[in-house]
Amino acid sequence: MVALCAIVAVAGGLVLAFAWAAHWIPGGRLTAAAMTDAVEAANPPGSGDRRAHATGFCVAGRFESSGLAQRISRAAVFAPGAVTPLVGRMSTAGRMVRSMSLLLRMDDGQEWRMALNNTPFFPVATAETFHALNLANRPVMATGRPDPAAQAEVRAAHPELLVFAEWAQSAQQTSGFADTDYHSVNSFRAVNASGAEAYVRWTLQPHDAMVGLQPLESMSVTPDSLADGLRARLMNGPVSWTMTLHVAEGGDPVLDPSRQWPATRQRVVAGQVVLTTVTGDDQCHAINFDPLILPAGLEHSGDSVLAARSAVYAHSFNRRMREAAGQ
């Protein structure tokens, strides 16, 4: 009898432990599925669409290495003279955010995927806060719009949102995709050939001169007008950006994407991102630009928002592939 109870206890214990690992037993832990649900609730996607940045188009080009970043990271794309083909996607999220996602593919099958935004820092510091923000931005049944009290509560609890709001107010809206800066936002750990580690963020600075928009002009900007603008610009030749790595020093907030590092930090010009063509939707629609798909020489930094982006993109990809399969 005792033996039977012991066997049941062992089996039961294993099942309970598994259920805990699978997050079936609630324990106040934020799951990737719950975060993805909240992203969907704040902005219901069409079937088969990305759960964020649904509107976009595909591009192609290359990354030309300067060789200067090799002492920071041993990633093959940074080798002197290396030219790495890339596919990418330009997209928007709301009126404010413009994004460039890239997939650099190396000969040996390694890939570097990045999802860059025109905002140099993130509105919030942690994945949990981002989740709270999405929950507060959900349309409420009664009004079809978010609950202002819920939104105010989140803003009060998270003052970093104000910093972002202030930046957004004063930031100059650029005229298109080509004259815009793009940022990694999150930090990554770079490892060089000797094993030395550094935390980096990077920025793509356009070669095209920035053309600021007057407030009235910016009202007429749409995803289509932005897409047409880049297509027209590419008729006149490739569009290029300089990729600059910003290297953190001890004490910098490397795990907090809502805080920028001092402007005096070391900068290393890693190379040029050159976009040459707008391609068909089938070239990038089924790509998940997961920013944690990295080559040897670049690693996850531990930034919780970066981990959350990767997790939510993966769940979003699974859901939209399932929807596409059903059609």
Next chain:
Amino acid sequence: MTTSHNTVVQLLHWVMAAAILAMLFIGVWMTASISDRPRLIAVHQPLGLLILVLGVVRLANRLLARPSPLPPSIPRWQVRMAGLSHALMYALFLTLPLIGWAMLSAGGYPVRVTQSLVLPPIAPRDATSYTLLREAHRVLAHALFALVVLHIAAALHHAWIRRDGVFRRIFPAGRAPR
């Protein structure tokens, strides 16, 4: 008196038992978690490949060196159940990693097993294939967990209730816990 399994079988059993249990827990945890996900995925792929390789070695060993028969005290239907459950486990040890590999291939993901080693794709990129393989991987992983729990329960049944010497066979001589 039933004879022990040979040393290769014993070693492979325990190494794979640890790897598979770890893998099952890592798999469900990494799918649900946010902050633990990157580290767990980095382990999941190389460990899956290891299980595939060990599974092939183990299968070859099983086909070349048949295990000693179970004691005659065990009813025929239980012997058949044991055989069936073991066959199912072998099948899952081999198909789960392959399904995972094919799933990633169909999703256009690089199959990364070390810092710089990427395996070639074994399936074409396709939304439907990806979705089916993803679901199959999930369902079969849960089935394997259920089989593992049953396997452990049955083993302890031999050890603590039947006390028929079967449990001792998977341990090196004199090492079986009481």
